[in-house]
Amino acid sequence: MIPTPYLLFLGDAPDQLAAKVAQGIKDWRPENAVGQLRLPGCGADVGLTDMTLEEAKEAGAQTLVIGVANRGGVISQAWKEVLVKALEMGYDLASGLHNLLRDENDLVAAAKVNGRTLHDVRIPSVAYPIANGVKRSGKRCLAVGTDCSVGKMYTGLAMDAEMRKRGMKSTFRPTGQTGILITGGGVPLDAVVADFMAGAVEYLTPDNDDDHWDHIEGQGSLYHVSYSGVTMALVHGGQPDALVLSHEPTRAHMRGLPDYQQPSLEDLRDTALAMARVANPACQVIGISVNTQHLSEDEATAYLKEVEDRMGLPTVDPFRHGAGRLVDALEGL
C-alpha cells in the first residue's frame, strides 16, 4: 500500500487531460489528497489547494504522487528538483508512468539516503500465487467491455461509491495503475507474468463478509485480441457473482485494431457469462453501463432506452445518471 494522504504533483501538465490521474484521485478519493503542486506553466488544475512541499507536509501528506502523464510517459528533468527535494523531506514517491522511478539514478540515490520508498505502480510488488479456484466468501462484481477503454473503471468506482453512500460493505479493487494510485493499492494486472494472472486476481479479492461486495476493475475485452487473455484471467480469477456489460456506442472499430469490429452486447453477454460460470455457476449479468460522452443528452436517453428494452437489463451511463440502478440490481444477489 502507498502511504496516504498524498500531495498531487501536476508538474508542467500542458492541459487538464494530462492530469487525469490526479483528477481521478480528487474525484474518487478526495480524502487521499491534501493539495496539488503545480510548476510554472502548468495548464491543469484539479481544484485542490495549491501547496508547497512544506505546506503539504505540515498538512500531513506522506507521498508525492505524480498525477500527470506527459507525452511518452517519461519523468521530465524539469520535475527532478521537486522530486528529489520531496524525498529529502521524507515523502515517498508514487508513479504510474512507463518510465520507472527506480530507473532514475538520482531518485534511487535520494530515496536510499533518506530511507524513502519509490512506488512504481506499474510493476508488481508481490510474488502472486497460481490461482487455485477455491470458492471464496463475499460477493464480487466485474465490468466486462465490448472493447478497451469503454468505462469499466469508472463503472466500478461509481458502483463502489454508491454502495458506500448507502452504507453497504464495498471495496473497489484496482487492476491498473490509475486505480492503484486512486486507492493506494491493487494489482497491475497487465504487468503480471502470464501464469500468475488469475492468482493475482484471487489475491486481490480474498474471502470477505457474506454481504461485502468487491468491485473489480475490468481490463481489456474478451473480444480485443491484444488483451483478451488479461480479461479472461479477471473473469476466472475474480469468480464474479455479477457482471456489468460496458459499452461505448460510437467506436468505428476496436481500439487500436482497425480491422476489428466491436461485438454485440448479446455476444458479449453470452460469452462472458458462459466463461464466468466456469468459476462461479451462480454468476448473473445484472446490468449495462454505457459511456455516452459522444452522444447528446437526447441521443443518450434514446440509446439507453433502446438497449434496455432490447436486452431486458438496467442500462445507464453512470457518469450522467449515477450507478444507483446498477447497485439496485445487485441487492437481490
Next chain:
Amino acid sequence: MIPTPYLLFLGDAPDQLAAKVAQGIKDWRPENAVGQLRLPGCGADVGLTDMTLEEAKEAGAQTLVIGVANRGGVISQAWKEVLVKALEMGYDLASGLHNLLRDENDLVAAAKVNGRTLHDVRIPSVAYPIANGVKRSGKRCLAVGTDCSVGKMYTGLAMDAEMRKRGMKSTFRPTGQTGILITGGGVPLDAVVADFMAGAVEYLTPDNDDDHWDHIEGQGSLYHVSYSGVTMALVHGGQPDALVLSHEPTRAHMRGLPDYQQPSLEDLRDTALAMARVANPACQVIGISVNTQHLSEDEATAYLKEVEDRMGLPTVDPFRHGAGRLVDALEGL
C-alpha cells in the same frame, strides 16, 4: 535459438519419467542430439549412444541440454562438475528447470570466462510486441484442450511430423519449455508479461507461404481457471485456421482443481471456435485428439468411435494411431 546438435544430459535421473525432456528430443528431433551423458546411478536411458563430453564434442555437439527434471526442478550439486567442464570445453548450456542456470554463480562465472551462453528456456529472451491483430499469410493449427496436460503438445508434434513426412510445409511452434528444448526455439508463454502474451504468439507465428502450416503448441485450457488467460492469448494471437480439440477421458476433475469438472467436447468446440473466429472468421474445428493412455486398446477404439459418431469429426489418439487423419482434415483448408 539454441545451437544444435545437443548432447543430452540425463545426470542421475532416478527413472525414465525424469528424463522426459531428453526423451522428447530423441523422439521428435533425433537429428538434434548426438548422444546422451549419464552419471553413475542414472536410471534413465533414452536410447542414444552414451558419450563423454569429449566424444560428443568430437561428434559436433554444441550445447549440453539438461534433459532431466529432478524433484523441485533444482540444479543438483552432483551435476556441477560436468556442467562447468562443458562450459570450459566450449558448450553452451540449456535448461528448462525452475532453478535457472543464470542464478548459479559458478555457472555464470564459467560461461563468462569461456564466452558461452546459458539458455534458460523458461525465461523470455525477447521484448515481445503488443499484438496488432493484423491478418498474417500462411496457415495455423492450434490444439485446445478440455484440460491442461491432455496431449496438446504431442498432437502438434505428431501433426507436424506427419506433414513433413508427406512433403508438406510445416513448422512446430513451441510455447513451453519442453517444446523449446526439442526444437531449439520458441516462446515460453507462461512466463511472458500479460500485456504481451498475444503479441508473443504473433511473433512466434509470422507471415509464411500460403501453403505452410504452423502447428502452435497449446497451453492450459479455456476452462482451466488458473491458466485460461494464457490459452486465450493463443486463440487470439495465433489466428488459427484450424482447431483440434484435445481430451483425456479418465480425469476425475480438472488438473489441480478438485472442485472443477472438465467441459464437454461440445462446450469446448463452441466456446473455442467462437473466440477463434474473432481473430480469424474462417477458423474451423477439424478434428479431435484423445489421449487414451489409461484405456485398453478395446476401450480406446470404442471411445474414439463413440466420440467420432457423436461429434462428426475425425477422432484419433495420435500416439496410438498416428496423426494422419487429422492432417487429412487440414488438406481442404
